[in-house]
Amino acid sequence: MNLALVGDIGGTNARFALWRDEQLESVRVLATADYLGPEAAISAYLAELGLPLGAVESVCLACAGPVSGDLFRFTNNHWRISRAAFCETLQVRELLLVNDFSAMALGMTRLREDERRLVCPGEPEANRPCVVIGPGTGLGVGTLLESADGSWLALPGEGGHVDLPIGSPREAELWQQLYRQLDHVRAEDVLSGGGLLLLYRAICSLDGHAPRLQSPAEITAAALDGDAVALQVIEQFCCWLGRAAGNNVLSLGGRGGVYIVGGVVPRFAELFLASGFARCLRDKGVMSSYFDGIPVWLVTAEYPGLMGAGVALQQALGRG
Structure with a gap:
């Protein structure tokens, strides 16, 4: 798997990390109130790491609530995601959205x-x-x-x-x-x-x-x-x-x-x-x-939801 990004997004905080070699790297916690949406938060995260748009090919975000269709609205903050717009803005090839507790459950496999x-x-x-x-x-x-x-x-x-x-x-x-x-x-x-x-x-x-x-x-x-x-x-x-x-x-x-x-x-x-x-x-x-x-x-464990998002992404891409 090439360089990927995983996120665990709640009502107050969004946790992001790079996913490489089945491990989390460069974990950061951002306040959702400080950004208009996930694209802005992830852009700021990548910029802090010195990574340009397009450096990350695949993204998995764990989100509270049922996920289906193109548009997802977060239940406890003002963010929303259009899958198509997200991929275009961040130059991402693959976006996987999973329920936050599905990611949490998958995180138990790596404890x-x-x-x-x-x-x-x-x-x-x-x-x-x-x-x-x-x-x-x-x-x-x-x-x-x-x-x-x-x-x-x-x-x-x-x-x-x-x-x-x-x-x-x-x-x-x-x-x-x-x-x-x-x-x-x-x-x-x-x-x-x-x-x-x-x-x-x-x-x-x-x-x-x-x-x-x-x-x-x-x-x-x-x-x-x-x-x-x-x-x-x-x-x-x-x-x-x-x-x-x-x-x-x-x-x-x-x-x-x-x-x-x-x-x-x-x-x-x-x-x-x-x-x-x-x-x-x-x-x-x-x-x-x-x-x-x-x-x-x-x-x-400090970040089981992030770890589970990585597991979900690997399994979705047929590499885990």
């Missing part, structure tokens, strides 16, 4: 051992799906499956928008608090960065605490400092993440393993590892034993 932490021990079953789930700006859910020829298939979906699962009377009471605000309570409403603040306010309202924390970062910092209410928030967050992940395992037959990804959980990794996540993952009544032997990992 090093030091880029994941064991949450639940087990052995992945061959030829069975893996579940990839990650709280970030929203809640992403993807499915990874190895094909008979050794290539990888990543199935996109919108699993973050399923209903928030309720598994205890306490959770039912919290759900009622959330329902009064939202009218419909999705898993993503709680299992995301902003969801930490929503959950904190619901717990304060239910238990009669005066809310004093104003951001997800403050809640995380307070929990790490031992604040009792903030610790309850993190614990409930982890329990709900376990229930959501467990539902996906049952729905998909995900005995290939579970990967917890995204930017939220690693910020309180030790609290997560000591939480009720594993208990709630398998809290499925008569189906609880189904989870015996399914491994779960917390992913700490």
